[in-house]
Amino acid sequence: MMQHPSHDGPGAMQGKSERSYHHGDLRRAVLDTAMDMLVQDGNWQFTLREVARRAGVSHAAPYKHFADKTALLTELALMGFERLEQALRLAATGGDGGIGGAFAAMARAYLGFGLANPALYRLMFGAEVARANGLHREPRAMAAFDLLGDLLRRGQAAGRIIAGPVPGLAGACWAQLHGLTMLEMDGLLRPEKVGEDAVEVALATFLNGVLIQGAGTGPGPGMGAT
Numbered sequence: 001m002m003q004h005p006s007h008d009g010p011g012a013m014q015g016k017s018e019r020s021y022h023h024g025d026l027r028r029a030v031l032d033t034a035m036d037m038l039v040q041d042g043n044w045q046f047t048l049r050e051v052a053r054r055a056g057v058s059h060a061a062p063y064k065h066f067a068d069k070t071a072l073l074t075e076l077a078l079m080g081f082e083r084l085e086q087a088l089r090l091a092a093t094g095g096d097g098g099i100g101g102a103f104a105a106m107a108r109a110y111l112g113f114g115l116a117n118p119a120l121y122r123l124m125f126g127a128e129v130a131r132a133n134g135l136h137r138e139p140r141a142m143a144a145f146d147l148l149g150d151l152l153r154r155g156q157a158a159g160r161i162i163a164g165p166v167p168g169l170a171g172a173c174w175a176q177l178h179g180l181t182m183l184e185m186d187g188l189l190r191p192e193k194v195g196e197d198a199v200e201v202a203l204a205t206f207l208n209g210v211l212i213q214g215a216g217t218g219p220g221p222g223m224g225a226t
Contacts (some may be wrong), residue, residue, distance in 0.1 A: 027065040029055045042119045068131050078140045080120045085144040087113045099160040113180035
């Protein structure tokens with residue numbers, strides 16, 4: 001009886017694995033694998049070849065959706081911005097503390113997001129990816145910043161936020177929160193240098209510089225509702 005040659009070698013198995021993905025599922029598999037590697041490794045020094053191997057697809061498969069590694073990293077960063085925007089939106093709408101309470105909750109959510117996702121946060125705000133493709137001008141990246149701007153406008157209209165151009169105020173808020181997040185992330189807020197409860201003191205100082213105190217419900221010195 002004639003024996004047909006086997007096609008079940010390693011290359012065939014890899015092809016079967018790749019073909020098992022629907023077009024959109026392949027892109028998702030590559031993204032999920034790369035995100036897992038980012039979290040586990042704490043950096044993005046991996047190669048597209050490593051991502052493909054971990055995802056169980058051919059080495060060429062990622063290039064069907066991403067022109068190069070920078071394109072893949074850009075999409076991971078944009079996914080991070082979407083998660084940040086969701087966290088900020090949830091925080092801002094989750095309480096009944098008015099403008100002041102929402103602002104304090106957003107500040108805490110921003111800090112919490114960065115500390116919970118250090119590698120992703122560093123990628124989102126790292127110059128390597130941002131310089132390559134105008135990442136921070138993308139609508140998905142701007143959404144969290146726009147959310148802050150909307151809250152500032154509503155706060156000014158309600159007499160709860162200090163006067164000034166909203167884009168400038170939003171930039172100042174972002175700069176302060178980003179700096180605080182990075183310092184805490186890197187373990188640089190040492191008690192012997194900045195005292196105990198440095199994060200709480202920094203957040204309270206930040207909020208007191210933006211909110212008009214005594215103009216209604218909002219956080220006091222301890223950031224609780226008054």
